[in-house]
Amino acid sequence: MSAKAQFDTGLVSRAVALALKDGATYADSTLEHTRMEGYSLRDGILEAAASGEDVILRVRILKNRYLYTLSINWPTGERLSGMLGNLKGFREQGQTSIDPEGTYKSNYRIPEKEAMSDGALLRSFTKEDSDIAKVKYLKFRYGGVDYEKVHRYFENSEGSSIESSIPKTSVFYSIVVDAGSNTRQYIFQHGATGGLEGFERSGLSEKVKDKAKSMKEVMEKGVNINKRMKNVVIAPEITGIAVHESIGHPSEADRVLGREAAQAGLSYLTKDNLGMRIGSEAVTICDDPTIKGSAGFYLYDDEGVKARKRILVKDGIQNELLQNRETAAVFGTRSNGSARSSDAGKEPLIRMANTYLEPDRRNSLDDLIAEARNGVYVKSFTEWNIDDTRSFSKYQGNEVYLIENGKLGKPVKNFALETTTLNFWNSVKMVGDEFELVYGRCGKGEPMQDAPTNMGGASALLTFK
Amino acid sequence: MAMGKRGGKGAEEAIDDAIEFVFGELEGKAEDVVVTSSSGTSTYVKVVDSRVDSVVDIDDSDIGVFIAKGKRLLFTNLGLVGREEMRKKLDRALKTVELLQVNRDYHGIAEGPYRYKSALNYDPSVENGDYDAEDIVSRVVSTALDGGASYVHGMLTLYRGRRRLMTSGNVDATEKDTSVSFSARVFMDSETSVQSNGASRTLDGIDYEGLGDYAVRTAKMARTSGMIAEGNYDVIYMPIAAGVLVDRIGSAVSMGSVEAGFSFLMDKLGKNVTDTDISVYDDASAPDGLSSYAFDQEGVPSQKTTVIKDGTLKTYLHNTSTARKYGTKTTGNAGLVSPDSTGTLITHKNHMKSVEELVKEVKRGVLVTNVWYTRFSNYVSGEFSTVPRDAAFYVENGEIRYRISMGAKGSASAGIRINDSLPRMLKEMDATGGDTVQVYNWDSQDYNFTPALLVRDVKLTSATII
Numbered sequence: 001m002s003a004k005a006q007f008d009t010g011l012v013s014r015a016v017a018l019a020l021k022d023g024a025t026y027a028d029s030t031l032e033h034t035r036m037e038g039y040s041l042r043d044g045i046l047e048a049a050a051s052g053e054d055v056i057l058r059v060r061i062l063k064n065r066y067l068y069t070l071s072i073n074w075p076t077g078e079r080l081s082g083m084l085g086n087l088k089g090f091r092e093q094g095q096t097s098i099d100p101e102g103t104y105k106s107n108y109r110i111p112e113k114e115a116m117s118d119g120a121l122l123r124s125f126t127k128e129d130s131d132i133a134k135v136k137y138l139k140f141r142y143g144g145v146d147y148e149k150v151h152r153y154f155e156n157s158e159g160s161s162i163e164s165s166i167p168k169t170s171v172f173y174s175i176v177v178d179a180g181s182n183t184r185q186y187i188f189q190h191g192a193t194g195g196l197e198g199f200e201r202s203g204l205s206e207k208v209k210d211k212a213k214s215m216k217e218v219m220e221k222g223v224n225i226n227k228r229m230k231n232v233v234i235a236p237e238i239t240g241i242a243v244h245e246s247i248g249h250p251s252e253a254d255r256v257l258g259r260e261a262a263q264a265g266l267s268y269l270t271k272d273n274l275g276m277r278i279g280s281e282a283v284t285i286c287d288d289p290t291i292k293g294s295a296g297f298y299l300y301d302d303e304g305v306k307a308r309k310r311i312l313v314k315d316g317i318q319n320e321l322l323q324n325r326e327t328a329a330v331f332g333t334r335s336n337g338s339a340r341s342s343d344a345g346k347e348p349l350i351r352m353a354n355t356y357l358e359p360d361r362r363n364s365l366d367d368l369i370a371e372a373r374n375g376v377y378v379k380s381f382t383e384w385n386i387d388d389t390r391s392f393s394k395y396q397g398n399e400v401y402l403i404e405n406g407k408l409g410k411p412v413k414n415f416a417l418e419t420t421t422l423n424f425w426n427s428v429k430m431v432g433d434e435f436e437l438v439y440g441r442c443g444k445g446e447p448m449q450d451a452p453t454n455m456g457g458a459s460a461l462l463t464f465k
Numbered sequence: 466m467a468m469g470k471r472g473g474k475g476a477e478e479a480i481d482d483a484i485e486f487v488f489g490e491l492e493g494k495a496e497d498v499v500v501t502s503s504s505g506t507s508t509y510v511k512v513v514d515s516r517v518d519s520v521v522d523i524d525d526s527d528i529g530v531f532i533a534k535g536k537r538l539l540f541t542n543l544g545l546v547g548r549e550e551m552r553k554k555l556d557r558a559l560k561t562v563e564l565l566q567v568n569r570d571y572h573g574i575a576e577g578p579y580r581y582k583s584a585l586n587y588d589p590s591v592e593n594g595d596y597d598a599e600d601i602v603s604r605v606v607s608t609a610l611d612g613g614a615s616y617v618h619g620m621l622t623l624y625r626g627r628r629r630l631m632t633s634g635n636v637d638a639t640e641k642d643t644s645v646s647f648s649a650r651v652f653m654d655s656e657t658s659v660q661s662n663g664a665s666r667t668l669d670g671i672d673y674e675g676l677g678d679y680a681v682r683t684a685k686m687a688r689t690s691g692m693i694a695e696g697n698y699d700v701i702y703m704p705i706a707a708g709v710l711v712d713r714i715g716s717a718v719s720m721g722s723v724e725a726g727f728s729f730l731m732d733k734l735g736k737n738v739t740d741t742d743i744s745v746y747d748d749a750s751a752p753d754g755l756s757s758y759a760f761d762q763e764g765v766p767s768q769k770t771t772v773i774k775d776g777t778l779k780t781y782l783h784n785t786s787t788a789r790k791y792g793t794k795t796t797g798n799a800g801l802v803s804p805d806s807t808g809t810l811i812t813h814k815n816h817m818k819s820v821e822e823l824v825k826e827v828k829r830g831v832l833v834t835n836v837w838y839t840r841f842s843n844y845v846s847g848e849f850s851t852v853p854r855d856a857a858f859y860v861e862n863g864e865i866r867y868r869i870s871m872g873a874k875g876s877a878s879a880g881i882r883i884n885d886s887l888p889r890m891l892k893e894m895d896a897t898g899g900d901t902v903q904v905y906n907w908d909s910q911d912y913n914f915t916p917a918l919l920v921r922d923v924k925l926t927s928a929t930i931i
Contacts, residue, residue, distance in 0.1 A: 006546070040802075042725055046566040048538035048802050051558075054527075055544065066517075072524040074545035083524065090517060090599060119564060126566075139845070140726025176726040176845050185726070185843040259513050261618035262650040262660075263907055265837075265854075268876065347521045385838030385852045387878035392871070392928035394850060394882055396842050418882065418928045420873075446509060446620050446648070447523070448910060 006055045007033045009153045009163075011075055015059045016155050018084050026062040026098045028156035028304060031055070031075070032344035038146040039122045041129050049122065056344040059084065066094035067326070069347040097329035101305055103158055108299055109165040112195025116167070120196050121147050125171070131205035132175070135212050139183060143173030145199060152344070160304040166297065169198040170439070170452065177212050179219035185382070186211045186398065191295035191439040191452045198293070211380070214399045214411075222413035223402070231375025232417060232462045233368045233403065236436035238378050238395055239357045240455035244440060246421040247278070247285045248352040248455070250390040251312045251320070252338075253327035255350075264444040265388040268421065269318065271331075276318050279425030282360065282460075285313040287322065289337065289353030295439050295452040296353030298340070303348055305337040312355075316425070322350050342449035349445050356457030360431040368432050368461040370406040376415055377401045377408055394418040424462065432459035476526075477627065479545075480504055483528055486548060488631040490555050495562070497533035497574045498633040499763060499801060502526075505626025505642070510598045512619040512649070515606045517599060531801050532558060533573070537565040538802065570724075572789035574763040574801070577636040581766050583759035586752050588667035591643035592625040596668055601647070605661075608677030609651045613685070617677070619649040636764030644755045646905065647671060650855070651680035656690070657868060658855045658877040659683045660705055660835040664755050664903050664912055683834055687858050690870040693881065693925070699830030700883065700923040701823055701860070701898075706836045707915045708904030709851065711811050713839070714887060715747060715913060717847070718772045720787040721803025729847030729887050733778045739891035741776035742814035748914070749797060749807040754903065755912040756808045761799040767807075770796045782806055810914040813897040820917045823898030825863040831925065832858040832865065836883070837908040847887035853879045854908075871927055884924040893921040 012029040019027035037051040057075035061068045068087060072079050114120075125145045132141060149167040154160070170191035177184045188208050192198030234242070250267035254260050257271075269276075279285075288309040289298050299307050303325050311319045323331065324339035327350065339348035369377060379399040386393040396416045402409035419427075437454040444451070484502040491498045504526035511518045528543040528551075539562040543551050590596055598621055606617045622645070629639040646664040653659075661680040663671035683703075702710065717728040730738060739745070749767035751757050758767050763785055771779055783791070784799030798804040817823050824832065831853075839851035857879035858865045871880025897916040905912050 006544075042570075045568055045570055046538075047568055047570075048540055049561070049565050050540040051561065052540075052542035053544065054542070067519045069519070069521040070524075071522070073526060079524075083522075086594075087522075094518070095516070096519065118561075122565075142725040142727075174726060176843075183843060183845050185841075185845060257513075258616075258618060259511075259518065261652075262512070262620055262648055266876075268873065270875065345523050345525065347519070382842035383840035383848075383850055385840050385850060385882065387852050387873075387876070387880065388837070388854050389873060389876040389878055391873040391876055391878060392852075392880050392882075394926075394928065396850070398842075416926075418926055420928050446511075446622070446907065447507065447521075 006074060007031060007151065011057055011077065011080055012153055012155045015057065015080055016157055019059060019061045020157055022084065024061045024063045026157055028060050028154065030058045030302065030344045031153045033151045034148055034343065036146060036148040037121065038144060039125055040144040041125065042142050043140065044129060044133055058344040062096060062098055064089055064093055065096050066090055067096045071345040073345065096326055099325045099328040099335060101158060101325060101335065104160045104162060104300065104304060104306060106300060107163040110167060110193055112167050114196035116147055116195050121145060121199060124196065124199055128205040132208050135209055137178050137216055138175050138212060139178040140174065140176040143171065145171045154304055156304050162300045162304055164300065166193060167195050168193055168452065171199060171202055171204060173204060173208055175208060175212055177215045179216055182219060184215045184219055186215060189439045193293050193295065193297040218399065218411040218413055222411040224414050225412055229376050230464050231372035231403065233372050233375065233377045234460050234462065235379045236434055236456040236459060237380045237438050239457050239460055240438045241381060241384055241395060242424060243285050243355045243357055243457065244352065244453065244455040245386045246390050246393055246424065247312055248287060248355040251322050252350040253321040253323045253331060256321060257327060257330060263446045268389045268391045274318055277316055278313050278318050278422065279316040280428045281315045282428050282431045283313055283316045283425050284311065284358040285355065286311050286358060287352050287355045291354050294354045294437065295454045301337040301339045302341050303335065303339040305335045307337040310336050322352065324348065324350050340451055342451055346447060346449050349449060351444065351451045352442060352453050354437060354454040356437060356455065357431060357460065359433050359435045359458035361433045363430050363432045365432050365434060365459050368430050368459055369403055369408060371430055372403045372461055373406050375403045376412060377403055378415065378417065391421050393421065423464065427462040427464050428460050429463040430461040434459050476504065480526065481629065483545070484629055484631055487528055487530065487543060487551060487555065490552060491532065494559055495532045495534040499531040499574060500631045501529040502629045503626065505624060508623045510602065510621040512602055512606065512617060515610060515617045517602055530558065532562050533571060534562045536567045536569060536571045537562050538568050538571060539565065570790060572786040574632060574634050575765045575785040575795060576634045577764050579636065579760065579764060579766050581638060581759050583750065583767060584752055585757050585759060586666035586670065587641060588643045590668055591623055591645060601673055604673035605647060605649050605677045608674040609649065609681055612678060612681030613653060614651045614681055615654055617649055617651050619647065622646045630760065630764050632764050634764065638760050638764055640759040643667065645671060646755065647673065647676060649676050649680060651677065651684065652877065653684045655875045656870060656877055657684050660855050662705055662905060664905055666753050666755065670753055684856055686865050687868045689867045691859065691867040692871055693859050693869055695926050697922045698925050699827045700920050701827065701830060701832040702918045702920065703820070703832065703834045704902050704904045704915050704917055705906050706833045707918045708913050709836055709839050709906050709909040710890065711809050711913045711915045712909040712911050714745060715806035715809030717887070718747065718782050719798065719804045719806050720781040720783050721800060723781055727844040729845060730778055731845060734781065736778060737776045738778045738888065739773055739776045740894050743773060743776055743891060743894060744771065744812050745773035746770060746810040747772055747782055747796065747798065747806055747808065748810050751808050754808040761797045762801050763799040765795050765797040765799065768797045808913060813894065815896040816916065817896055817898040820899040823896060823917055823919050824860055824865060826896060826919060827860045828862055830860040831869065832860055839908055849886065850882055850884045852882050857881065880927055882926045884926055890920050895919050895921055
């Protein structure tokens with residue numbers, strides 16, 4: 001039997017029917033076929049190529065108010081029966097409910113403008129790598145590129161059936177810049193929905209060369225500053241990691257309920273403080289899975305809910321949580337289509353898609369820098385972290401420049417922005433007109449699920465008291 | 466509740482037939498061939514608010530293939546498909562590998578056969594589903610609640626699997642694995658939490674009541690909370706916190722990390738890299754290690770390797786290919802392209818029997834029970850920062866004074882951040898204390914072995930002051 005033959009959508013219908021027959025009050029099933037290829041280059045040497053495919057069948061069963069998520073790969077009717085027959089439920093009643101949803105029928109396929117013909121991705125990657133190799137002061141170059149095409153078919157006991165086909169590319173590239181006595185490391189990442197054009201849109205070699213040059217300049221000409229800065233202008237790369245870590249994650253309703261407490265953590269948001277002020281009136285933060293070509297793109301989530309833009313913070317006020325059908329039942333609201341799994345073998349969790357700070361068309365980056373007058377401009381970061389409830393964060397600058405009399409000045413070696421979430425967002429004085437999304441892979445759950453996301457939006461001027 | 470054995474003997478025979486067929490099809494068609502069959506089931510029982518919340522059960526089987534032809538390397542997988550489909554995939558793979566660029570750094574795989582003396586622990590009860598998940602959860606949760614905890618979140622994870630390896634280097638080896646782990650995050654109230662994790666290859670290898678008891682005892686080390694100023698402090702990392710950093714030390718010893726620019730130990734072979742009382746081992750043969758294996762990905766028997774002895778870096782971790790490149794022997798850490806660290810163990814000659822004795826060594830410091838978001842600004846320099854996740858305690862004149870809280874209401878976060886570098890940390894590690902235990906952490910999901918660590922003069926910062 002071939003992988004194509006094993007993409008038997010009849011198994012999905014059968015799985016749902018068997019679950020209902022066995023006493024489930026709700027069931028859904030997803031069949032997923034993934035084809036992938038990937039390459040890694042170390043200092044110009046092709047370490048190895050990888051190619052492969054997988055077929056996974058997942059069944060989610062709500063029975064006696066417990067949610068069971070079962071999966072097998074390379075499914076057959078016999079393996080499906082074995083999996084379902086193997087489930088022995090709990091003695092007591094559970095506490096899970098699934099909020100009712102509408103019935104959806106959909107079949108969508110994301111086209112590849114440039115088809116992934118044999119070897120095309122490797123040729124493009126090698127070409128970019130060769131270009132980066134022209135930079136003489138790199139101590140290490142290491143990177144990998146991947147392509148995958150995910151074909152999914154979903155049915156649930158409410159009559160929905162959704163089929164999708166989404167191709168994606170992602171690239172990771174690390175350089176170590178050598179300035180004699182010391183080094184700096186930079187890791188580039190990019191991901192997109194689509195075919196080869198997604199990788200080509202990454203601008204890999206130009207961006208890495210530009211960063212290498214900036215980092216060398218920082219090491220050779222950078223100054224150290226030993227005081228907290230009152231005025232900080234952040235570029236979309238910093239805005240992106242900040243909206244992701246300090247707004248997006250705490251807005252995940254499963255965290256708010258404590259369901260991720262032993263894994264991905266908690267949230268400063270609780271059932272009791274929803275609607276609180278998080279930022280200044282200049283701050284509106286959204287998460288939108290429907291942005292074409294984005295890394296976090298989808299039109300229906302993994303529970304069969306139609307995707308839509310979510311406004312997490314509106315004019316500085318907490319506005320909406322990311323919900324799945326289980327948390328929606330607890331909050332007495334509706335799912336906003338936030339359930340995703342990294343692959344069909346795992347349980348769908350509440351995930352961000354593409355999270356961003358809404359731009360303000362009235363202000364250019366130059367306006368922000370002029371308004372700051374004296375301070376720093378943080379263009380990119382290296383390490384970052386945040387605490388369990390997402391209340392305290394740190395973003396270590398990589399490319400940082402002094403702002404002196406409203407103009408950009410010398411590079412800075414050692415700036416770190418370390419503050420509380422509320423201080424960060426309430427200090428936003430102006431938002432710029434830029435709109436840039438950067439790529440990030442986001443980890444959550446146990447087993448760990450790695451999800452492609454975009455994050456970013458506008459530049460911003462933060463003025464701390 | 467239990468998830469029973471899937472497939473049974475018939476499934477094992479089918480996958481054995483498949484791997485033998487694939488190996489037969491590839492034999493003689495490339496210089497090096499490695500075929501691996503794997504089948505395993507993972508069960509995750511999630512605990513939320515002291516109750517079982519949900520179950521995830523993942524059954525994953527596959528046939529993986531590695532082909533090296535003229536130093537051109539290709540990995541592919543075949544899945545559980547029919548023979549004709551397998552033949553087609555293999556034909557395609559053999560054509561594809563010809564089109565790849567040469568990896569001049571590749572120097573082949575190990576030549577067997579080998580004799581395996583592995584004595585890894587194994588539990589038929591896990592394989593057969595002969596356990597009661599609710600009872601296991603109850604043993605942890607009840608102990609914590611009885612000790613005064615308000616609620617417990619966590620995860621019980623069970624795994625059973627089988628792996629067979631056939632290589633053109635005369636290896637044909639099979640091993641079966643079972644494992645159990647329990648991760649419990651115990652909250653005394655909304656502002657005090659402690660993480661308690663246990664891991665073993667057998668059900669009886671974990672003291673479930675002990676997990677709940679440890680969390681409660683640790684949380685009660687201080688009854689009050691307070692703030693600390695930014696500055697330099699001695700830091701005691703309890704084993705769960707230490708494990709994250711020990712894991713990063715292990716990763717840096719891999720030749721793969723060294724060659725790719727992800728190691729602070731580059732160019733340090735034969736040199737002093739730590740305090741001279743410290744030794745570090747990579748142990749893939751630890752009988753109860755969840756990262757342990759009988760043989761690596763090319764069939765070399767697992768071993769315990771001394772990587773740092775009395776402060777001196779003795780070896781990097783190698784597979785056969787990197788060992789040949791650098792004129793040394795494999796350490797049994799394949800990774801066919803890049804060697805992997807496994808079960809890193811750290812020891813210190815100044816080891817104290819208990820954490821309490823370690824605390825007595827500290828004039829002004831912090832005891833950290835757990836960390837997460839450990840991020841490196843530069844893997845070559847080893848500079849990192851990490852955030853205490855659960856309870857952290859201020860220590861003064863050899864005594865724990867209070868739990869650190871920088872003022873986020875309703876948050877168990879200490880609100881402090883550790884800023885250090887691995888080279889500095891290893892030079893300034895003065896002592897270890899308490900039991901050496903197998904640790905894992907949500908931030909670092911590999912299994913390593915460490916006692917509590919005492920590191921002097923660590924820079925702590927806080928976000929509450931700007």
